[in-house]
Structure formats: C-alpha cells, structure tokens
Amino acid sequence: MRTLSNDTFQNRSAPPTAYESLLGDSIERAFAAGIHDLERLVAFLNEGGPSGPNGQPWTATTYCDEMARLGA
Structure with a gap:
C-alpha cells in the first residue's frame, strides 16, 4: 500500500522568496x-515587518490584495 504525503512545494511553481x-x-x-x-x-x-508591497505600511486592503496575489 502506498503512503500518501504532501510535498513541501506541491502547489507552488518555486520555493518561497525571502519576502514570502x-x-x-x-x-x-x-x-x-x-x-x-x-x-x-x-x-x-x-x-514588526516586513513592510507591505513597495515598502509601504500595511493596510487591510493591501494585506488582502497581497494574500490574493500570493495565493494566485
């Protein structure tokens, strides 16, 4: 019987960046x-950082937008 497992980056095209x-x-x-x-x-x-996109402070909108971008 084969054991199922998740690979670290199975849903990504590349490892996370330092920022991510x-x-x-x-x-x-x-x-x-x-x-x-x-x-x-x-x-x-x-x-505590990191800064938001383009070095700007985070807002609720920039956070939600960034999460959507990173999850795409």
Missing part, C-alpha cells in the same frame, strides 16, 4: 500571540 518567508513567519508569530482579526494583524505587521 518573512511575511509567513510574521503572520505565524501574530497567530501564536493570539492575534486573529485583520485590524490587529495589520498593526502587528506594521510594528
């Missing part, structure tokens, strides 16, 4: 700190 890794790590730290709402998550990212 930093953003993911920061989001994981926010969740670990009990932050689960968008407003507080955006504030957390603005305090």
Whole structure:
C-alpha cells in the first residue's frame, strides 16, 4: 500500500522568496500571540515587518490584495 504525503512545494511553481518567508513567519508569530482579526494583524505587521508591497505600511486592503496575489 502506498503512503500518501504532501510535498513541501506541491502547489507552488518555486520555493518561497525571502519576502514570502518573512511575511509567513510574521503572520505565524501574530497567530501564536493570539492575534486573529485583520485590524490587529495589520498593526502587528506594521510594528514588526516586513513592510507591505513597495515598502509601504500595511493596510487591510493591501494585506488582502497581497494574500490574493500570493495565493494566485
């Protein structure tokens, strides 16, 4: 019987960029700190980085747009 498993990048065309890794790590730290709402998550990212697209501060709109772009 074959064992099923998930490959690390099975849904991606390439490994994550440094920016994507930093953003993911920061989001994981926010969740670990009990932050689960968008407003507080955006504030957390603005305090600890990484910066939003084009080096701009995060807003709810830029966060949602970036998540949509990265998930495409």
